[in-house]
Each structure stands twice: as C-alpha cells, then as structure tokens.
Amino acid sequence: MTVERGQRLTLEHVTKRFRREGQSEVAAVNDVTLSVEPGELLTLLGPSGCGKTTTLRMVAGFEQPDAGRIYIGADDVTELMVYRRSIGFVFQNYALFPHLTVFENVAYGLRVRRLPEATIHARVSQVLDLVGLPGYERRFPNQLSGGEQQRVAVARAVVVEPQLLLFDEPLSNLDAKLRVQMRAELSRLQRQLAITTVYVTHDQEEAMAISDRIAVMRQGTLAQVGTAEELYRAPRSTFVAQFIGRVNLVESRVLARSGGRVAVALWDASLSVPGGDGYAVGQRLSLVLRPESLALVAESAKPAEGEVVVPGIVRSRTFLGEKVEYAVEAAGALLQVVAYDPTRRGVVEVGARVGVACDVTAVRVLGAEP
C-alpha cells in the first residue's frame, strides 16, 4: 500500500450555523478557508466547541455547509453524499461494527465496492499487518483492547484507499501512555501511505507531535495556521500563545525603533527584539516569554550578558520528575518558570526570594512575524 495517494483538500468560505433551543443562530464554523496539500497531515486544533469537529464532519459529508465550497482535488464535493466521497473516517469511539469480526469490519468497505473475494482477503491481511494486528481476523471488537480497536478502525479506513483520511480525536479514549505510543504509529502510517489527512484534536502536544501543519480554531474561525514551530515561536494572538504550550505574556511598550528591530521595555530594562516597521513609538504590545526561557537565579545575582533579571518570590512549586514548574510572583505578575533536571540541579523552596532571569534572545513580540 505504498501507492501515491494524495489529493489536495480545499475549503472555501465554509460556514455552518446551528440554532440552539430558544436562542438565536450561532455560527459553529464561520467562514473558514483552508487547504491541505497532497499527502500532508493537517491538524485542526482547538478547545471544545471551537468548530473543529464540525469542520471535519463537513469535509466527510456528515454535515452540510450552509455556505462555502469544499473540493477534493479538482472535484467540488460540497453537495456529494457521504458514501460517494472517497474518504476514510476514524471515529473517536472507533465505531467498529460489534456484530462483525475484525476481518469483516475491515473488509466492509471493500465488500461495498464489490471487489472480488481474493482481492479482499489479500488487502485485509496486508492492512492488518500494516497496523500491527496480524492474525486478529477472527476476533470480535468486544474482545479487543482500546488500542487494538483503534488500529482496526484505522485499518478499516485505509484499506479502501481513500483520497482523504479523516481522524476525529481518535486517541482521546486511550490512556496517556498508550496515546503517546499510538500517535507515533499513526504518524508513521500516514507518512508511509502518503494520504492527505485531516486530524482533529484538542491536545496541543499531540498536534505538535504528528502534524505537518496545525490550524488553530477558536469559536468557529481560524486563529492561526502554521507549523508547530511557527505557532510556538510566533503566536499571533493571546489565544494562540496561551493555547500552544505555556506562556508568560508581559505587557510592554515600544521605546524606540530602528532597522527592523524595536526596543521594548521589559521590567526595568529595555531590550531589542525583531519587530519590523509596523510599530509606532509608545505603542503598547505584549511580549511572549516561554517558561523555559526563564531561569531562577540568586536574588542578588547580577544579570549576565543577554539577560534581564527581575526579583521575585516563589509562590508554588510542582515537581514533575524531569522538570519542576515554579510560579514566581515578580513585577506584579505571576511568572511561570520551568527548570529541567531538578534532581541533579536542585529545587527551590516555596517562599524563597529569587531572581528570574530572562534570555533576551528568546523574547518575541506577540503577533510579529517569526
């Protein structure tokens, strides 16, 4: 199953409105325009209710958009019934047919397409090998573990060689360790098959782990689309900054501007960050400080080269094995700081007076270009 199978998925101004009881209409998906490159895995990421699942279901054909068009390749599939689209859909709860064996589950789509028996047998065996379940043909879904059911669901979806693969939070019913293991497998499988894939999840770590690109959604619209790195380094809105990873947003203002860089105030110091020409002096903005770019130093320590320090008091400490997360009250705000390898490097107690040192090269302006 290494045939090149990549079609471009395009959504243009897709909108879906729902009317809730007694209230006015609400746009679950509002004017979304998006495209997924052939063979790419794009994740729709966002909190619950943001419209990601609705968007996915419209791509599948389970829901009909109220406005906009959807294209698979060059074909306008907006009006096409589900069973006519060439898709593979993996459900959150797997949706395996309980009354059919694993073999029959996987073979279902092939039987619908009336392929010859021999072909069906061959393909089913092949795909079960692919997902790591050889010999499972005779079992029933209720005899399988969660992870195994997941794989059967995936096998069933890919065996029909769809043009588009759609995942609806497929890992959220698995426990944490299994989730990590499975996402690696899904990622590997998708790359091997090179099917254009749309993946929906609310777990940003998962999204970052497997996606080629991530589309962050909020309240029905796209907040930002980009690679994991782009989203992490250069979030364009408070929402995205706070949704991807953990962040400290510090209020600041422009002090001076010159040659593509701006001087901004950070605590008592000023530093120079990439900025561009769109800023005016005195303009208020937010600075993005990731916890890992902050470190705890002795209270009286002098700032090193390329560092800005602010005094503070440790308010909470959470030991997580490989790291410790601190919340430090400094400069009138609660800063999140993370320190790695605490077993070797030591841990700071709650209530200690410390200095928080910030590496200026890691500071970004919120909304600026990466």
Add this chain to the structure above:
Amino acid sequence: MRNGCVTVGVALLLITGLAGPATAQTINVYTAWPESLSQPIFKAYTAKTGVQVNFIRLSTGELVARATAEKNNPRADVIWGAPGDGFAAAKEAGILEPYRPPTWDRLAAELKDREAYYTAVAKNTLVFMSNAKLLKEKGLKPPASWNDLLDAAYKGQIQTADARTSGTALTRILSIYYAFGRDEDKAFDYQKKLNANVQVYTKSGGGCTIPAALGQAIVCIAHLPDAMEAKKKGYDMVVTFPKEGVAAVIEAVALVKGAKNRDAATKFIDWTFSRDMQDLLDKNQVYMLPTLPGASVEPSVQSLMKEAKLLPVDLDWVGKNRKRLVERWVNEVIKE
C-alpha cells in the same frame, strides 16, 4: 431486503384477503342461536345437500347492527334464527328481501311478516326459571305471576337480560306490556319496581341461567330453551310461567337484500320450512315449537307450552316502537 420483505408481506396479505369470499357451495349465515343448537341443524343441511353453511353467532343486537352496517356490501346471505323483534328492526333498516318459501301459505298468520320479509322458524317463550334449592331454603313457592317477583324476598335475587344487547329483554318488556293490557305506563311502572329486585342485567338473553343454576340468584327470566339446557346439564331448576301471560316469541329467518349467494340462500330457506328441518327441533331437543303444522313435537315441551298463556304480538308495531321502548327502559327503569 426490506423491499423484498414488504413485497412478500403484501403478497401474503392479498392472498389471505382474497381467500375471503365464499365459493358457490357455501352460504353465509348470521344467527343468534347458541352454537349448540344451530350447528347440528346446519350440519344436517350440509350432510343432505353438500352446501357448506358458514355461520357466525352474534347476539340479536350485534347481528342487526352488523348487517345494517354492511348494507352496501352484505356479507351474510341469510339471517337465520333470531327473535322476531330483531327482524322487525332489520326490516325497518331496509336490509331484508321479501321471500316466500313454498310452504309459506301453511304457516299461521302471526308467524310471518305480512310482506314476507321474515318468517318464523320456531316458537319460543319466556319463562321464570328458579333455583329449586334456594326456593326451598327461603320457603318460597315458585313464582307464578309477574307480581310475585316484586316480593321483598326476591330482592337482589333476580337476573335477566339487558335490553341494549339482548332480544330476550325486549321479549320481556313486551310480555309485561301485553300482560298489563297494553298500558305502557303501568307496564313501565311495574318494571321500575321490579328493577329494585334485580341483581344484574346480563348481556345475553340466557346469561342469567348459570348464575341461577349456581345459586347466585333465585330467579332468571329467560327463554325456555335456556332453562331446559340447564336442566339437561343436571342443574336443579324449576320452570314456571306468569299467569298474566308472556309474549309469544317467534324465532325467524330472512333473506338478506343483496345476498351474494342468493340462489343457495333461498334453497336453504326452503329447506328450513320443510318437515326435514322442522322435525329437527324435536329430534335435537331444541325445546322450541315448530311452526310448520304437522311437524313432530316433543311432548314435554308441548305440555309446558300449554301451561303458558301466550300473548300475541303485533310485530309491525314492535318494529316501529322498538327503539323507543328500549330507550324508555334505559331512561326510566334502570336509571339510578
């Protein structure tokens, strides 16, 4: 598959539906007679002629109602064996066709409708049947008069038919009417008093027989055949007649207008009025008197009927006033 099932289902239904209508060798009969009485007679006809008699037993009221409802598409060919007043109502409703069997002229005038819409196949009568044991216990003599039943000793101990469902009840109302010299108000006055002693009005004419036989009531006012059946079953019953008289009840037969098997039906009616059938009333112990002169009669029945004072009934008058009489009974007699 669903479509297949639906097709099969529909086919099944059509087949069974079409299997409904009778073949030429069948006639369809509505009768009010209990099966134990009617079935042997119909079987005899089948044995003689090979024609199947398809019948259904309904109470008089249901029978007339059903036939009337089917007016435009009658299912029955013959209404065979029901009290005359039912036929009077049927005639009013226009569902009968006049027909004279060959022996028609030999039948007495009071045994047939003037215009031959219906003809009496047997004579029946109302009786008082009493539980012998209970009578003895209470030191009562068997009731010999309508007024006897007003006695306080009978309070809650009388059962008889409900006029809304049973032809027998109408016979009772008519009997009282004629017994009181056709004074309707006096008759209904009596019935109001009688009502106080009635335990329950039964759905069918003979419905009080077993309760009386079992001792749940002392007296049951019903037809003679019911009483004789009870005695035959071994129950200890005493049969008496009110001295003021009872209405002469005729059990009649009529041809349904628009009958689908008209020829077979008329042949059946002809047979009904032949010696062949009329003798069966005696042979089968039906306990009703035959109407054809010369037919054999069971001696005990004959002597019993001799005791009765049978009052003649004007069936045409009954036909016109039936509904009013029943409504009057409902509104005056049984009202709380």
Add this chain to the structure above:
Amino acid sequence: MKRDPVLAPAVLVVWGAVALFVLYPLGRLLVLTFWNGGPSLDAVRGLAGDWTHRAALVNSLLLAALVGVAGTALGLAFALLAVRANLPRWIAHGLDAVVLLPLISPPFTAAIALIFALGPRGLISYHVFGLTRVNIYGLWGTLLSETLTYFPIAYLTLKAVLANVDPNLEDSAFSLGARRWRVFRTVTLRLATPGVANAFLLVSAASLADFATPLILGGTKFPVLPTQAFLQITGLYDMRGGAALCFLLLVPALAIFAGQRWFTERRGGSFVTVTGKVGAATRVKTLSPAAVAALAVVCGLVVALVLVCYLLIFAASIVRGLGADNSLSLTHYAHVFSGGLKAVRDTLVIAVICMPVGGLFAVVLGFLVSRTQFPGRRMLEFAAMMNYALPGTIVGIAYLVAFNDAPLALTGTAFILVVCYVFRYSLAGTRATSAVLAQIDPSIEEASASLGARRDLTFRRVVLPLVRPALLAGMTVLFIRAMTAISATIFLVSLDWSLVTVRILEGITNLELGQASAFSVLVIVLVYLAVAVASLTMRRLNAGSLGQAGTLLGG
C-alpha cells in the same frame, strides 16, 4: 436528507401506511360524528342529554383514577418486594410467573373468575366466609377485577425503575447519617417518582380502555364509555351515537397518553441514573424486616387471589359444569379442538402473519423515527402511535366505519385483522428498536456511510442485525396481543375469520363456561410458551433486558 435517495421513498411508504390505516379510519369516524349534511354537533349533544352517557363519562374517569392508584400501589408493593427484599430466587421467579398471568390471558378472565369466587354464593365469599351480601357487580367489583388485571403493568414498570436506582446514591445518604425510612422517602422514592407517575398513567389508560371487564361486571348501574359505545352500536344500532361516545373517550385517553409520553421522554435531568460502574455488591438496605413482612402479607394475599382465580378457570375447563356437575371431563377441550378448531386456527394464522409484518414495520419505523431526520418526523411518530393510545373500541368502530364499503372494503378479511393488530401493537417493537438503537452510537452508521454504503445497505448490513432483539421483542408482543385482544377486534370478526377471544366472550354469554374456560386455558398456555421462547432466545442473543416480560408485556 433531501438528497437521500433511499430515505424519501421509505418515509413515503410508511407515511402512506400510517395515513391509510390510522388517520383515515379516525377521520371517517370524525366525519360520522360531526357531519350530518353539514357540520353538526347533534350527535354529541344527544349524548349529553342521556344520563347513562353522562354517568359513563364520570364512571370511566373515576374508575381509571381509582384503578390507577390501586394498581400502582399494589405494583409498587410487589416491585419493592421483588427488588429490595432479597427474596430467594425461587420465590422471586414464582412471583414473576404468577404476576404475569393476568397479562397473558384474555382481559376478562379475571372478571369471570371473580364472579365464581366472590359473586353471590361465590366459592370464597359464601362457601368460605359465609357472606351473602357481597355484591360483585358495579364499581367495586370492576375496580377489583381491573386492579388484579392491570397491576402487573405497574409492577413491571416499577421493578425496572427501582432496579435502576443507583444504589450508590442511597449509600451516600446512609453515609450522611440518614436512617432507612428517610433514605427511602427522600432518595429512593424521589428518584422513582417519574416511574411511579408513568406506571399510574399506564394503568389508568388500560382501565379507561377496558371494554370487556365492565361489560361483565359493571352491570347497568355502572356504565363506562367503551362499553357504552359498544352497546350503542350493537344494542341500539346507533353508529353515530357510538362514534360520538368514542370521542368522549378519546379526550381523556389522549391526555393520559400525552402525559405518559412526557414522563418517558424526559432525558434531560433524568431521575433514574444508570451508571456503568455500580458500587461493588452493595447490600441493598432500604427495606426493614418489618416492612418486608408487611409487604409479604399483602402480596401474598393478592398472589393467592390471583392463583385462585386461575385455578377456577382451569377447574371450570376440566369439569362438566362447575358448581353443579363436578365430574371430570374433557368434553370442553374436545370442543375446542373440533368445533372451536377454526377459531384456534384462524387466530394462530393471523397471529403468525402479524409477527413478521408487524415486527419489520416496527423496526423500520423505530429506525426512521430515532435515527433519521425528515420534515414531519415527530408527527409521523405520533400518528403511528395513535391506534395504540386509543381504546380498542374506538379503533374497532373506526375500522368498521372506514373499511366496510368503497373505496376500501376490507371488513371480513384477514387483512383487516392483521392491519388492525400491526398498527395497534407495533409500538412495543418500535420502542424496543429505539431503545436498542439508543445504545448504539450513531457513529456506527456514519462509519458505514464513510465506507461507501448507501442508507439502505447500512440498514440491512449494520442496523438490522444489531436490532434483532428488538425485532424479536416486537414480534413476541404482536403474537401475545393477537392472541388476547378483544376490544377492537370484536367488531372485525366475520364469517370467514373468527378469533378465540371472541369465542370466549360468546361462550361466557352463552353460558358455555366450560368451553370458554378451555379456550382461555389454551390461550394462556400458548402465550406463556411464546414468552418463554422469546425470553430464552433473547438471552442467547445477549439482549436479556429486552427479553424480560417488562418490555414484552408492559408496553
């Protein structure tokens, strides 16, 4: 949905059937009542003037309310005993078996037996207790008979409700210091309240529609609406009056039904919680030994009474003439299998035809109503239920009026009997289908669609196999009802097709009590067998809860 090529024709066919066999007859009935050359209220006005009809309305409502209360109370007592008293298994099963009896027999068997037992000179009232003034006829007799006949409905409903009250909730209450009675009152009963209300409505509705019991026990002093309608037509030949009475009956019947639906539809804020993880083997503690004893006495008496009634029926079937000639004899059974054979055969044929037709109809309807969207879906659901909600008398008369002549002359055929049963008794199958489907995530059907299967293929390959238990449940209910129904079908029997229940009623009125009893025993045995077979099959299909009598008979 608009573009779904399979849904539209399916919906049209179902709508067509429902319109033809539910709405059209009722419409004809409406026309008969309210149209006399022009729109007219004469028929209804005429009713208001007649004291028996006014009395009938009052009596019907009064009786329904009383039977509802008594039946629910009794049902609750039995349910508590069954669920909360830790009875030994054989007693629990025995209880179930006895309580089932009234539900699987023709509805008036209790009435007949009571006349034997408690009537004047009754075997119990007179021969055992020496009472002579007991009057079994009228309100009290009818109330007793109907309560005995219908309390099992409440029992089955409440048993399910009580069994579903999460014991963890009661345990929390105990842990907070509440004592038994308080927990029962404030937690158990409160959670069960909708179930109790539902049971009350079910029993009341059954009483309201009961035609045969009041016919036998009501006497003239206690008329009720269904019996009055029947008598108006068959006694006074007044179709219009009968139809008008039907409408008097329609209003409370529909009101009760609407109320009952409302209780079962409340999913939001559901009172009955069914959690997947039940506290490990919590000892159910809410019945004290004293309470158990009291309940046992009450229930024991009722069980004894029910058993006596059925023993009387059985006895009557094997002696020559109960009360007079008590010699053993099989003549009655001989008659059942000779003269009565036609009725037995006809009834079985009809019942067997009903099963697949009605069963499939119920499943399709259940699927359409609970899994698809189309305009008028709620209306279709409601319309399809109407023949069930309405008392049988109304349906029977409506069918008589509508199908007696052109354009569709169907009376007298097996077709109309089958149709009558299918549209009256498919609701259980539809509900069972909805219940089963509710446990199946809709994503399964979506998965099938995503793999390329069209709607009908999905129905055939995925839905139908999964709702097999519901199909079976629906078919069993149809069989049972077809064997025991009387109030609608008494108007529809004909020369060609006779039914056992009608023969029983005739037998009673003709005093062929031995025969009537023999027929009754036969029906009871056949139905019992059907229920047993169905339950066993369901257990094998792993759908135990559906196979329980509750679903099969309570609905």
